[in-house]
Every structure is written in C-alpha cells, then in structure tokens.
Amino acid sequence: MKRQSTRIDRLPTNFFAELETKIAAIQAQSGDVIRLDIGSPDLPPPPEVINVLCSSARQPNHHGYQPHNGTAKLRQAWAEMYRDRFGVLLDENKNILPLIGSKEGIFNLTMAWANPGDTVLVPDPGYMTYARGALFAGAKPYYFALHPQNAFLPDLTSIPKEVLKRAKMLWLNYPNNPTTATAPLDFLKQAVQFCLDYQLILCHDASYSQVCFEDYQAPSILQIEGAIECAVEFNSLSKSHNMAGWRTGVIVGNTEIIKPLIKLKTNLDSGHFRPILDGAAQALSTPESWLKARNEIYNQRRNVVLKALKALNLSAWSSPATIYVWCSVPAGWTSLKFVEDVLEKARVSLTPGTLFGQFGEGYFRIALTSPTEKLSEAMDRLSKWKEK
Numbered sequence: 159m160k161r162q163s164t165r166i167d168r169l170p171t172n173f174f175a176e177l178e179t180k181i182a183a184i185q186a187q188s189g190d191v192i193r194l195d196i197g198s199p200d201l202p203p204p205p206e207v208i209n210v211l212c213s214s215a216r217q218p219n220h221h222g223y224q225p226h227n228g229t230a231k232l233r234q235a236w237a238e239m240y241r242d243r244f245g246v247l248l249d250e251n252k253n254i255l256p257l258i259g260s261k262e263g264i265f266n267l268t269m270a271w272a273n274p275g276d277t278v279l280v281p282d283p284g285y286m287t288y289a290r291g292a293l294f295a296g297a298k299p300y301y302f303a304l305h306p307q308n309a310f311l312p313d314l315t316s317i318p319k320e321v322l323k324r325a326k327m328l329w330l331n332y333p334n335n336p337t338t339a340t341a342p343l344d345f346l347k348q349a350v351q352f353c354l355d356y357q358l359i360l361c362h363d364a365s366y367s368q369v370c371f372e373d374y375q376a377p378s379i380l381q382i383e384g385a386i387e388c389a390v391e392f393n394s395l396s397k398s399h400n401m402a403g404w405r406t407g408v409i410v411g412n413t414e415i416i417k418p419l420i421k422l423k424t425n426l427d428s429g430h431f432r433p434i435l436d437g438a439a440q441a442l443s444t445p446e447s448w449l450k451a452r453n454e455i456y457n458q459r460r461n462v463v464l465k466a467l468k469a470l471n472l473s474a475w476s477s478p479a480t481i482y483v484w485c486s487v488p489a490g491w492t493s494l495k496f497v498e499d500v501l502e503k504a505r506v507s508l509t510p511g512t513l514f515g516q517f518g519e520g521y522f523r524i525a526l527t528s529p530t531e532k533l534s535e536a537m538d539r540l541s542k543w544k545e546k
C-alpha cells in the first residue's frame with residue numbers, strides 16, 4: 159500500500175469526530191449526555207427561508223450546476239446587509255464571493271495565498287481552521303497569544319520582526335470563538351494599520367457578528383478606513399440565521415485578495431445547490447426583529463449559565479456576543495482532565511480550551527445551543543460533580 163500524502167500527515171484528526179465515539183460509548187453504558195460542546199444552533203432558521211428553499215427546489219431548472227460565485231441575488235443581498243448593518247459599500251461583482259460555509263473559504267484562502275515556508279499569523283486560542291489551512295499549505299502558523307489581561311485582544315507589536323518578514327496573512331476573529339471577546343474599533347484600526355505597514359493580508363472572521371446582545375453591535379473590519387486595501391472578511395449564516403447545516407458563508411473585501419480564491423474554487427467545487435443560494439438570499443432580508451428575538455434567547459441562556467457558574471465559584475468571561483461561554487476550570491485541573499471527568503461522571507460534554515491552542519489551557523467552553531432547561535440541568539450536574 160502506498161502512503162498518504164505528507165500534506166495529510168500534517169493535519170490533526172478532528173476532535174469532535176472522536177468525541178462522538180466517546181459519547182456514544184458513555185450513552186450506551188449510563189444514559190444521556192448533555193452536549194454543550196459543538197456550536198451548532200438548535201433553533202430553526204426564519205420560516206420564510208424554508209419556504210423559499212422548498213419553492214426553489216420545485217423549479218425543474220434549479221437542479222443543475224450553479225455559477226461558482228452564486229447568484230446575483232445572493233451577492234446583492236450580502237451587499238445590502240453590509241450597507242445596512244455596517245455602512246460598508248461593496249461591489250457585488252468585485253468584493254463579494256459566496257462560500258460553501260465560511261470554513262471552506264478560510265481553509266482555501268490560505269491554500270490560495272500561502273507558500274511552503276511562508277508564515278501565517280494565527281490567534282491562540284483560536285478557531286482551528288486558520289492554522290489547519292496553513293499547515294496543509296506547507297506554511298508555518300505563528301501563534302500569537304490572546305490573554306484575559308488584554309481582554310483577549312492580541313498585542314500585535316509583540317510579534318518579532320523576523321516573523322513578520324516571512325508572514326503573509328494575519329487572522330483575527332471578533333466576536334471571538336472561543337473566548338467570546340469583542341473588539342473595539344480602536345483595536346481594529348490598529349490592526350489595519352499594522353497590516354498596511356507590514357504588507358500583510360488581514361483576514362477577519364466575523365462569523366458571529368450578528369449574534370449580539372444588549373444593544374451591542376459588532377463592527378466589520380471593513381468599516382475601518384483603509385481596510386479595503388489589505389483586508390477581507392468572512393461571514394456566515396451558520397450562527398446568524400441558525401443555518402449551520404446549509405453550508406453558506408461569504409468572503410467580502412479586497413478584490414485582489416479574493417481573486418486567487420475564485421481561481422482555486424473554480425478548480426475545486428462546482429457552485430452550490432440553487433435552492434440553498436435562494437434560501438440564503440432570503441435569510442439576509444430577514445427583519446431585524448427576528449435576529450433580536452433569537453439573540454434574546456441566547457442572552458437568557460447565557461445569563462442562566464453565567465449565574466450558575468458564579469454560584470460554583472467558576473470565573474467566566476462575560477461578553478455581549480457569540481453563542482458560547484468561556485470559563486476557567488476549577489483550581490487543580492487541566493482543561494482536558496476537567497472536561498473528561500465531567501463527561502464521564504456528570505455526563506455533560508464540554509469543549510476543553512486546549513482544543514483551541516496552548517493558551518486555551520485552564521479554560522473550557524460551553525455552547526449555548528441547548529434549551530434553557532437542558533443548560534440548567536447541565537449546571538445542576540456540574541454542581542453535583544463539584545460537591546463530590
């Protein structure tokens with residue numbers, strides 16, 4: 159048997175795929191497990207989105223290959239969303255490329271830009287795909303730390319000049335997964351200036367920009383003057399409209415940065431299913447009141463969890479955005495040992511902070527993607543676990 163490629167050797171296995179097997183074994187032995195690990199929304203998309211999906215699927219001519227850049231209607235819908243929400247004007251034919259989920263674009267943009275030997279600057283803790291794309295491209299991830307002392311914002315000036323010389327791309331993600339931190343406009347301004355100074359491609363992942371509470375509105379990096387010179391932004395309907403399984407996201411921003419990704423995608427995929435493109439366009443015209451009501455559900459869930467964690471003397475980061483809570487593990491535990499023990503003994507599945515990098519040590523992540531009663535029950539189980 160020949161050996162698989164060395165590129166594949168560089169990729170770690172998927173944590174959640176392995177977790178499924180572990181959970182299935184526990185369920186078979188001792189009953190239900192409350193899943194607060196993966197961030198997959200439990201609530202449905204807006205009803206009109208489903209109607210559009212179904213009526214589009216009934217059209218006999220909607221089942222063939224679609225253009226690699228989606229439909230004009232979908233690109234226009236993203237342009238309108240960026241105009242109305244962020245005051246950012248985009249040309250739907252130059253600055254917008256629909257994706258098969260933002261994860262696909264995050265991975266492939268790195269493939270399209272990074273050469274072996276290049277450095278890609280990624281946050282730690284951070285969403286895994288930034289580094290995975292770099293590893294697969296043969297590039298070297300350089301992990302910069304996000305610490306609570308700095309509100310989980312990086313100190314970009316601490317990146318050594320030698321590293322910056324070899325660096326091609328900088329990844330940022332606010333509102334942030336896993337820390338839930340948000341970024342003030344001042345920080346985003348600094349980041350844009352930094353990338354202009356060091357000629358870096360600034361990749362901002364704004365996948366959680368529409369899951370905000372209590373009047374907080376997450377900004378787009380493209381609101382910053384000069385950002386269009388160096389930046390692209392990823393967005394997604396997975397969390398914003400409860401459509402994670404639909405696989406529909408977007409990259410917007412600098413047209414020259416997007417171009418090689420288009421070339422790669424025209425070689426790699428063959429567009430998306432037309433009813434999904436139509437449903438996605440519909441989702442983007444959902445009234446703000448729907449988003450507000452849905453976000454209020456997450457807010458209530460978050461408050462239940464924060465209160466319970468406080469009662470357990472566990473210190474959680476309070477943030478006005480995302481579908482997660484980021485919390486310190488009890489004293490004397492590592493992230494992994496804590497999460498393993500809670501899974502085994504309390505039958506609550508959490509995500510260890512170390513999944514997101516070495517600076518995730520000492521933390522665990524809770525996904526708020528279960529009904530309040532389930533979250534309360536999980537907190538009760540955690541409390542009993544802690545008493546033992």
Ligand SMILES: Cc1ncc(COP(=O)(O)O)c(C=O)c1O
Pocket residue numbers: 197258259260261262285331334335363365393394395396402405406407
């Ligand atoms: C920060 C971040 N970016 C991107 C993604 C991928 O989202 P999508 O479903 O659009 O591929 C996720 C998914 O959890 C995420 O947490």
